[in-house]
Amino acid sequence: MSDAALPFLGGRAGAAASPRAPLLPMRARGLTLRRGGVAVVDRIDLDLGLRGCTAILGPNGAGKSLLLRLLHGLEPPEAGAVTWNGAPASREVTARQALVFQTPVLLRRSVGANLDFVLRARRRDRGLRAALLDRVGLGDKADRPARLLSGGEKQRLALARALATGPDVLFLDEPTASLDPGSVLMIERIVREEAERGTRLVIVTHDVAQARRLADDVVFLHRGRVIEHAPTDTFFAAPAAEAARDFLAGRIVL
């Protein structure tokens, strides 16, 4: 019987599996994933350093979200591998990361109970709940049913839940898409605070201005491949790839 809750196919528990060892740097080599015979992630090589915020930019269908899921260990690659400080993907490695999905999936419980669930599952101090809710501006909504929150509030709760796990690496998949400006501001503020605290951030975004505001480096994806990976200033000042130039100029990139 396979364990549906455990996505991993095996692998040696390395240094990063130990809670005290550094999780980073991350190294991905030759990551490939096919859907319907098409390589939606195509032989991607990517390195993440110890600190900072990396933005993954690219047009629709470029494979940004799938790349995030591959790095987080939610999907096993068909080819290639991800290593974290030399250790292969494992349950212990993923447990030190968190992913905020584009569409938050909240439990059918109150706002506070959604956080309690994660804090209990991770055996963390239940007293963190109030501080986390205050941090995402939901301190007065602890008893409200989570699924009756507005879109922005739901995403902020999802972010609080991710932070409740105390992640070393935080993946965010278009966390502010279609949100109200207040929620966008709050989420960006928290992203900056987390980066300052030393949490490694990887954010998928369509929003070029957001990538410029938040990221230290930009990965530009096109048709499942990394076309360009450069420091944010360099990327926006002089994008090397034609597809990146078209994207930044607002032209439709197929």
Add this chain to the structure above:
Amino acid sequence: MREATESLQDIAEALRLAVSLVLSGDADLVEIVVLSLRVSLTATAVACAIGLPLGALVAVARFPGRGTALVVMNALMGLPPVVVGLIVYLHLSRAGPLGFLGLLYTPTAMIVAQTILIAPIVAALSRQVLEDLHDEYAAQFRSLCLTRAQVVGALLWDGRYALMTVALAGFGRAVAEVGAVMIVGGNIDHLTRVMTTAIALETSKGALPMALALGIVLMALALGVNAAVHGLRASAVRHAYV
């Protein structure tokens, strides 16, 4: 024409007597109703204790032969009560492997039979409910690295309102069946007589008032339980908990 009119008058008279039996709280009637509830509620509780975790486990696990297991689970929902009664009878009869327990013709035997009858219903329906819920939660749960026990626990809690309907379906099947309890209980007065077996007996004796009175209680019970669950679900919908 005259005979038909007399027959209708008989039924009306029986109905009047039945209502008065219910309203007066007839001791025999109350005893039968209480035993029926005790047997069927206990069977439902035991069936839920077995069927809900089993349904949840099959909902989240992927294993060789799962498709066959699903077909068997679904097929067992249609177990004929008399066949279940017969199998339990064979096991509990003096010559059977569990005959030493001395359970035949006791309420416990009836609980066992009803549990066997409805546990597959609870397991199969809860599997469907929880698999749909798991499809929604799966990626988030994998990201949170939950253990299988944590996943099953979360699904059972978050699916609680839908699962109440599942339990109700089980209870409805248990309280309304007659074949299994008749065989393993024996319909013994003041010992194993429940509503359905009493209705069958009283009708065959021509004692329509008691049969109708029990029928009224059975219907009222079904309506009451359904109304209660409907009310709870409506409250859950308002809170977006379903």
